Amino acid sequence: MTELKRERTLSERIARADAATECEKVMALHCYWHAGGIHREEIEQYWTKRHPLTWAHNFGQMKGVDNYTSCYADAQEANAEAYYKLLEPIYPEVKEVKEKRALIEEAMHLLVTPIIEVAGDGQTVKCLWYTPGCIFSSLTPRKEREGMWIWERYGADFVLEDGRWLFLNLKVCCDIAGMMDEPGWGLSEGPPGPPPDEDGAAEASELSQDAENNDAPRTQGEVSIPGPLHYNLSSTQLPQATPFIPVPYEIFSETYDYATLTGIYEEDAK
Amino acid sequence: MERKYTDDEIIRRVWDVLEIKNLMGRHAYFHAYDMHEAEICELWVSDESHQKTASFGQNWGYQVGIETIRSNYVDQNLAWHRAALSAICEKDSSVAHKSENLGIGTMLIHTLTTPYVEVAGDGRTAQGMWYSPGQVTVAGPDGVECMWMYERYGVDFIREQTGWKIWHMFIGTDFIVHPGTLMRDVPVPDEEASVSAPEGLDITIPMQAYSARHNFSEYPYIPQPYEVFDPKRGNGPEGNPAYKGYGAQTEGGTLQ
Numbered sequence: 001m002t003e004l005k006r007e008r009t010l011s012e013r014i015a016r017a018d019a020a021t022e023c024e025k026v027m028a029l030h031c032y033w034h035a036g037g038i039h040r041e042e043i044e045q046y047w048t049k050r051h052p053l054t055w056a057h058n059f060g061q062m063k064g065v066d067n068y069t070s071c072y073a074d075a076q077e078a079n080a081e082a083y084y085k086l087l088e089p090i091y092p093e094v095k096e097v098k099e100k101r102a103l104i105e106e107a108m109h110l111l112v113t114p115i116i117e118v119a120g121d122g123q124t125v126k127c128l129w130y131t132p133g134c135i136f137s138s139l140t141p142r143k144e145r146e147g148m149w150i151w152e153r154y155g156a157d158f159v160l161e162d163g164r165w166l167f168l169n170l171k172v173c174c175d176i177a178g179m180m181d182e183p184g185w186g187l188s189e190g191p192p193g194p195p196p197d198e199d200g201a202a203e204a205s206e207l208s209q210d211a212e213n214n215d216a217p218r219t220q221g222e223v224s225i226p227g228p229l230h231y232n233l234s235s236t237q238l239p240q241a242t243p244f245i246p247v248p249y250e251i252f253s254e255t256y257d258y259a260t261l262t263g264i265y266e267e268d269a270k
Numbered sequence: 271m272e273r274k275y276t277d278d279e280i281i282r283r284v285w286d287v288l289e290i291k292n293l294m295g296r297h298a299y300f301h302a303y304d305m306h307e308a309e310i311c312e313l314w315v316s317d318e319s320h321q322k323t324a325s326f327g328q329n330w331g332y333q334v335g336i337e338t339i340r341s342n343y344v345d346q347n348l349a350w351h352r353a354a355l356s357a358i359c360e361k362d363s364s365v366a367h368k369s370e371n372l373g374i375g376t377m378l379i380h381t382l383t384t385p386y387v388e389v390a391g392d393g394r395t396a397q398g399m400w401y402s403p404g405q406v407t408v409a410g411p412d413g414v415e416c417m418w419m420y421e422r423y424g425v426d427f428i429r430e431q432t433g434w435k436i437w438h439m440f441i442g443t444d445f446i447v448h449p450g451t452l453m454r455d456v457p458v459p460d461e462e463a464s465v466s467a468p469e470g471l472d473i474t475i476p477m478q479a480y481s482a483r484h485n486f487s488e489y490p491y492i493p494q495p496y497e498v499f500d501p502k503r504g505n506g507p508e509g510n511p512a513y514k515g516y517g518a519q520t521e522g523g524t525l526q
Contacts, residue, residue, distance in 0.1 A: 028386035106485035110383040147453040
């Protein structure tokens, strides 16, 4: 474990305590805004303006604000619009709903079991949470509720810019994603996400439309680096040590960050 | 809101957040341990002016005033326990009809996750939001009823002489699922109809205060940085966009 290199002043210790509280708030805000479909505004207000950002899930990593925006905002809004068009003939009331992006689903990603490690220099924070959550939809084209259990882990880097704590990297590792009404929802049969093609760049993927159930096809956006970066739980899946557990550190580059695609140290990479 | 704080102010605010989280944790455990009277006395507002405007809201409306909250949370809860125990004892003679058995077979676990606590710039109030995945088990003469209960809390806190206190608490229930029930069989909340409060509760302002019909509800509001408390952005009835007017029993929620 890395030891902090020098004694901190009282003022520095206060600033680090404040940093931990503020980053916890920003992460919670991400969860609530994600739940409400408020994605574009989150990117604009709570992500770094000065550094190249990354966002990753099991299926791959997106690099840069344009790539991330294309997935988290553009694709999300397109999906929400398509879903609204399916719902409106069935539930005309949705015309009056203010935030139509919320109609597709509520992604309820809870934050538990935090580790919040503030850098010795007070400029960055590295965090890890479990997020045992669910995604549910009340109004659906099938006229019945839907729900999915989704248990993930969040590894997040934050950076201090102009007195505000902003996201730098967010790595989402999904362990369980199964429909609530399906037996054996906790176990998957294989790795999720699109397989990498020959040149290593995954194309924008579409889930196939289920004509019988009348789902809207969903777009996902391109990834910069394809997955799989983490595997869903299955009967043959070994425990996975991702995202890495943060340890005390002095400056950001001292330990690996959550843009790293492997373990905390290269020698631990699988 | 751009404001620079001194070190003293920063550490005070950090400590405030910790204390508020502890306060909410105590609420959760007091509720689970059936210590409702103690909770009202120790965790809720004690200043008379704050007690008049204290509120507890759920999907079906608001209880306003600490005495209304007490009569529901303590007295009515006790009445339910007594009725349940009498009915259980009648059916099962192995259960003794004594006060120690009040609440038998009941377990209420409302966890607190995803904390977002915002302390006002003036340091006098704070607002918090939590997701609460929980389970509720209650016993009756026909056996035990269990359910998963997923909720969201929006809470206003106020600093009194003896520390932070709960002032307005709102709990919106997103869904309830009984074990063995499929999600698709859980009814979608009605568009127009008000949800009825459990029988026996005295609701000051009955209204449809919350619904997950359109998934994530705008209310309770996700806290934002603020300088002074505004009831229109709070977790009492005045903050609810569906609120149409006050009842006769309270004088409003303006911080004196």
